Amino acid sequence: xxxxxxxxxxxxxxxxxxxxxxxxxxxxxxxxxxxxxxxxxxxxxxxxxxxxxxxxxxxxxxxxxxxxxxxxxxxxxxxxxxxxxxxxxxxxxxxxxxxxxxxxxxxxxxxxxxxxxxxxxxxxxxxxxxxxxxxxxxxxxxxxxxxxxxxxxxxxxxxxxxxxxxxxxxxxxxxxxxxxxxxxxxxxxxxxxxxxxxxxxxxxxxxxxxxxxxxxxxxxxxxxxxxxxxxxxxxxxxxxxxxxxxxxxxxxxxxxxxxxxxxxxxxxxxxxxxxxxxxxxxxxxxxxxxxxxxxxxxxxxxxxxxxxxxxxxxxxxxxxxxxxxxxxxxxxxxxxxxxxxxxxxxxxxxxxxxxxxxxxxxxxxxxxxxxxxxxxxxxxxxxxxxxxxxxxx
Numbered sequence: 001x002x003x004x005x006x007x008x009x010x011x012x013x014x015x016x017x018x019x020x021x022x023x024x025x026x027x028x029x030x031x032x033x034x035x036x037x038x039x040x041x042x043x044x045x046x047x048x049x050x051x052x053x054x055x056x057x058x059x060x061x062x063x064x065x066x067x068x069x070x071x072x073x074x075x076x077x078x079x080x081x082x083x084x085x086x087x088x089x090x091x092x093x094x095x096x097x098x099x100x101x102x103x104x105x106x107x108x109x110x111x112x113x114x115x116x117x118x119x120x121x122x123x124x125x126x127x128x129x130x131x132x133x134x135x136x137x138x139x140x141x142x143x144x145x146x147x148x149x150x151x152x153x154x155x156x157x158x159x160x161x162x163x164x165x166x167x168x169x170x171x172x173x174x175x176x177x178x179x180x181x182x183x184x185x186x187x188x189x190x191x192x193x194x195x196x197x198x199x200x201x202x203x204x205x206x207x208x209x210x211x212x213x214x215x216x217x218x219x220x221x222x223x224x225x226x227x228x229x230x231x232x233x234x235x236x237x238x239x240x241x242x243x244x245x246x247x248x249x250x251x252x253x254x255x256x257x258x259x260x261x262x263x264x265x266x267x268x269x270x271x272x273x274x275x276x277x278x279x280x281x282x283x284x285x286x287x288x289x290x291x292x293x294x295x296x297x298x299x300x301x302x303x304x305x306x307x308x309x310x311x312x313x314x315x316x317x318x319x320x321x322x323x324x325x326x327x328x329x330x331x332x333x334x335x336x337x338x339x340x341x342x343x344x345x346x347x348x349x350x351x352x353x354x355x356x357x358x359x360x361x362x363x364x365x366x367x368x369x370x371x372x373x374x375x376x377x378x379x380x381x382x383x384x385x386x387x388x389x390x391x392x393x
Contacts, residue, residue, distance in 0.1 A: 003272075004269065005376075030159075033170065035148065037147050039168075043162065045162065051073070051097060052104065052130045054107050056088040065086060066118055067088040067116070070083070073097070083099065088101075103124040150316065173211070177217055178241070181196075186198060186219075200243040232283060266281045272339055275291070276297075324389050326351045331380065332387075341374075343361075370391050
């Protein structure tokens with residue numbers, strides 16, 4: 001069976017699930033989730049003309065003549081009267097412009113003698129100077145956050161000032177993570193011969209944390225078909241991520257255990273390096289992602305498939321992994337039949353691939369800030385050529 005191209009595998013992973021149910025949550029609970037509908041302003045901001053500076057609200061036509069001070073306007077305490085000919089109102093940044101005034105004389109260009117204000121500088125160049133007009137930021141009914149957009153801290157703020165206390169979002173994605181392998185022991189424990197600290201679980205949980213998921217840690221599962229099947233049958237999650245045991249060796253029991261538990265496998269093996277032996281399917285309501293046990297391969301496949309899947313289920317308009325373009329800092333050889341993701345560092349705008357790309361080199365991954373994407377059968381690249389990169393730090 002031919003290896004599945006990366007783009008096709010990504011599309012098929014997304015097709016395995018649909019965005020989760022919509023719920024309305026308080027602003028603080030909406031952070032890092034995705035808007036389930038257009039979030040529209042329920043008010044106009046600013047609601048009235050405001051001063052952009054500390055100074056004096058005046059009529060531009062009166063500029064240059066002595067002006068009588070008749071009151072004060074501060075944020076939350078507007079002046080309730082009107083500015084007439086030859087009059088001014090002391091005003092502070094963010095305060096409502098009084099009726100009749102059409103500009104602000106900044107305090108650095110004014111001189112006060114009792115209640116008489118004199119021009120001491122050039123003054124405002126035109127009516128409207130130093131004034132934030134009503135609706136400058138947005139008007140009632142404007143779209144503040146489009147459906148499918150990530151709810152960032154800044155978008156939370158604009159939703160709040162736009163009049164919202166709750167937001168419609170998709171339910172939090174529940175992700176179950178299981179490491180498999182008799183050789184694995186919890187990190188920090190003493191090791192016997194042939195044993196290895198388990199590292200994929202904490203890595204994957206940290207990769208998914210910024211997406212606002214709920215993590216169910218299934219821990220380390222042994223290489224026993226009955227134990228794997230029982231664990232998989234008990235999963236209550238939207239996504240089940242396994243690491244290890246996904247190849248075809250005598251001890252690679254994940255696929256048959258999943259199938260015994262009732263899973264259907266959509267595809268297995270991708271034209272990808274590192275990460276070829278990845279599989280995807282469904283088990284009940286959960287989308288199953290079987291990642292390689294090699295931590296570097298698990299990391300790359302999580303970036304390319306698991307994170308986009310989670311974003312898709314969470315309602316992202318574009319769940320694809322974002323890529324950039326950078327110049328190569330060195331020559332690269334021609335590529336083979338698989339899409340290659342080279343661990344690299346971005347320095348001064350140029351991408352430098354690590355010298356050794358062996359997938360066992362986890363410290364190389366830890367030092368990397370991006371992955372250089374090398375398409376199948378790409379010809380040799382030269383220093384200064386443009387390359388597609390995926391930022392990972």
